[in-house]
Amino acid sequence: MRAATRSSSDLRRPDTTPRPGLLGRVGGWGTDHRRLVFGLWLAAIVVLGAFAPSVFSSLAGAGWQANGSESVAVRELAQEHFGGNSSAAVQIVVHSNSSTVSESSMQAVFTQIGRELGSDPRFGEIVTPQAGRTISRDGHTGILIAGANASTDEMVTAVDDHKSPLTTLSRSGIEVYPTGASALWADFNKANHDAMITAELFSWPVTLAIMVLAFGSLVAAGLPLLLTIAGLVASAGGLVLLNHITPISVWAMNFAMMFALALGIDYALFIVSRFRDALTQRGDRRQAVVDTMDTAGKAVVLSGLTVLVSLSAVLLVPAPAVRTMAVGIMLAVVFVLLATLTLLPTVLGALGPRVNAVSLPYAKKQEHRSPVFHRWGSLLHEHPWPFAVVSLGILVLLALPVFGLKVAMPSISVVPEDAPVRQGYALVQQQFGPGAPGALQIISPAAEAQAAATTASSSPGIAMVTPPQPARDGSGYALMQAIPTVDPSNAQMGSILDTLRNRLPADALVGGAPAENLDLQTALDDYLPVIVGVILIMGFLLLLVAMQAPLIALMGTVVSLLSTGAAFGVAKLIFQDGHGASLLGFTPQGFLDGWGPVFFFPMIFAIAMDYTVFLLATAKEHYEKSGDPHTAQIDGMAHSGRVIFAAAAVMVAVFFSFALADPLPPKEMGIILGVAVLLDAVLIRLILLPVLLRLTGHAGWWSPAWLRRVLPSISFAHN
Structure with missing residues (x-):
């Protein structure tokens, strides 16, 4: 019998290193094939970036309607059977203090207006001023009506195209103002776009400063911004292409710019921070990328899914503008998420230790495990009840005003006072009565x-x-x-x-235009409970899958409602009651803009769940390693507290920059979201949720055996 022999390879100790998960393998593959990843992303940015510059001029300007409503049916009938004399028709108001409509100087202006608009097939029948209808009693004001022979989106573009030639007809004491719903959206979209760009330009340097302080390295601080820019450029081009298939509201890009910037930096903060820690522990850049993606990468994916699920609930509302705003943000989030999960780890793998390059002498290069937040977590663990009562009391107190919140579609006051549509609107009211602009x-x-x-x-x-x-x-x-x-x-x-x-x-x-606004408001009010219910259920299920713990999933979902309620309570005090209106530079309308609850609730809830996932994923990682809820709570805070704090600071800076906007809707959006992030990060993620982890102990992480068999196995620990 031949003796068995063993090679040296047979005597090797079995490899106990766990096999990387899917995200870890993707990160490792990207590190090994960085040229291919860089090439694919460069190609995508070049191709999609070629369309990006036209994003604001290409996207749709209208869509604020409730599809299937009575008012939309009237508009379609008027457009088909009455020469386009619908709510989308354009009214050109001509006024003179010295001349009457019947005089030759005024008639010449009306002839020029008719010639200007008559050459454009988007306009239907041109109706000159009619005595007793569109000529004022004193004869000094007349309204020419240009019917709508195109969609509402095309009519907004048509007003944009002809506004300058029309307003230049104002001369020799004769004033010319395009007005009506199409003109209103044209002027408002321009004012809103200008305000968004101004706010973005202000927020970028503030964001970079916060990032430098958070990382202590210019290279590490710049990575999240560069990755977010890549995602935004790609999403802008994607929206332009998507607009060729179905009209996408220009508001989609406005919201997407702000939201994706804040969220992209949030994700990159978590990934870069974790990579630096893994690099210190492992010493090998490839393994550091794998470890990072197997832990922080999972949290980012779950956070991104929560954001997408929350925003997808808005698609239930039968309003094109509202739906496409959600689509725009979702598309931007998808691109930012893809960049975070593929391009960012590849860049980190290429940089390795150079991620800490250009460190600032006055900015301390922190460890991933923060001693400050470790002490804070310990303090919460030793004295949970006082902190729980105070934070909960503040949130409930701020949320109480929400029960008196009123919502309505925006008034003409959201348009700048010097906008032609607002000047024409005021003139029509002065000459024809307060209700004349809203027939x-x-x-x-x-x-x-x-x-x-x-x-x-x-x-x-x-x-x-x-x-x-x-x-x-x-x-x-x-x-x-x-x-x-x-x-x-x-x-x-x-x-x-x-x-x-x-x-x-x-x-x-x-x-008519007022009826369309009211029908849309009714639809928004009707769908709000459905949207809230869908978001809460889906948020709970995602947390349940991620955390494998019913009680923690329930706590994470419920506490996210607190910051949402408090944010809308503050919004009621500011925008409805007018507290601080003079400081913020606006005149209160007496209500919150109608789309606010339907649209801002998913955004606030998505951000709140974003922080929830980061905190709970870190705590779960340490619970899996130690089996001790005390360690999970304190170390979870020590390892995620600084990232949550820095991410919240960035988001607050981005959102509050929109408080500087002149139009009211961007101001509402910035303040509501900024307050929500501030309250959520400080009172919930850094106080209330850790306290709840402390109070529930092992029970919080418990899961019945049947549920563990049903749920997919997700682990955040990486040894």
């Missing part, structure tokens, strides 16, 4: 038109009704305009519209 349109069968006109004339809140105008195409419809007695943004408009609709014959439909 309601009634379309009914021609046989019932006179009865509908009579009923509308006697309806409360209606100042006058124009005689029915039969459709010229023989469709059997008739159109009339009902002028309200109040400004379109007045709170009474809702009851005026409801009463009018209830009194009119069943076949009569009521629309």
Whole structure:
């Protein structure tokens, strides 16, 4: 019998190093094939970046409507059968203190306006000023109506294209102002875009300063900014391409710029911070990348999924502008997430120890495990109840005003005072009455038109009704305009519209710009509970999958509601009640803009869950290693506290920079999100949630055996 022999390889000790997970393998592969990764990203940025510069001029400017509503049906009927005299039609207001509409100087201006707009196929029938309808009583003001022969988005672009030639017709004491819903969105989108760019330019240097202080190295501080820029450029080009398939609101990029900047830096902070620690421990750059992606990478993926799920709930709202804003942010988050998971680890692998290059002499190069936050975690562990009561009390107190919150679609005051549409709006009100800029349109069968006109004339809140105008195409419809007695943004408009609709014959439909706003607000209010419910359920399920612990998943979801409620409570005090309005430089409307709760709630909740995932993932990693909830709570805080604090500082700086904007909606967005991040990071992630981990102990991390069998196995520990 031949003796068995063993080679030296058979005598080797078995490799006990755990096999890297999927993200770790992706990070290691990127480090090994960095030229390929850099090449693919460079190609993507070059190709998509070629479309990026046209993002603001290419995207849609309208879409603020409730699809399927009565008001949208009226607009479509008016556009099809009445020469485009719908809510999207453009009104050109011409006024002179010295001349009347009938004089040759004014008539010459109207002729030039008709020639300017008549050559553009996007405009429908041109209706010159009519006595008793669109000529003021003193004869010094006339309104030319240019019908809409294109979509609402194309009409906003058409106003942009012709606004300058029209306003230059103002001369020799004659004033020319384009106004109407299409002109309003054109001026408002421009003001909003300018404000966003100004705020971004202000936030970038502040962000870089915070990053330098957080990392103590210019190279480490610059990486998150460069990666975020790459993601934003790619997403901007992607939005332009997507706009060729379906109209995407220009607001999508406005929101995406702000949100993706804050979130991208947040993710990169977590990854870079963890890589520096792993590099110190391992000494090998490739293994450091693998360790980082197997731990912090998982937290980033789960955070990104939470953000995407939260924003996807907004897609339930049947409003194109609201839906595409969510799509824009989601697309930006996807690109930033891809850059964080592929390009960033590859760059880190290429840099290795040089990630700490250009260290500043006055900025201490910190360790990943913060002694300051270790002491803070220990203090919370020793005295949990006082901190829990104080933080919870502050959040509840700030959230109480939310029960008196009122919402409505924005008024003309959101447009700068020197905007042509606002000047024309004020002139129409002065000459024709407070409700004239917001005429309601009634379309009914021609046989019932006179009865509908009579009923509308006697309806409360209606100042006058124009005689029915039969459709010229023989469709059997008739159109009339009902002028309200109040400004379109007045709170009474809702009851005026409801009463009018209830009194009119069943076949009569009521629309117009005020009705479209009110119908949209109704849809937003109706869908808000559904959106909140979907987000809470999906947020809980994602946390449950990630943490494998029902109680912690429930706590993480519930506490995220506290910062959301407190942020909207502060918003009520500021934007509805006007506290601090003079300091912030705005005039309160008496309500919060209608899309605020539907849109800001998912954004706030997504950010709150972002911090929740970072804190709990770090705590779970240490619980898996030690099996001790005390160690998990304190070390979780020691290893994530600085990152959460720095990320929150960056987000607050980015969001609060929008408080400098002149238009009210960007100001609302910046302050609400900034307050939410500040409250969430300080009172919840750095106090309340760690205290709850302390109080629940092992019970917080417990999971029944049947649930562990059902859930996928996710571990954050990496030995």
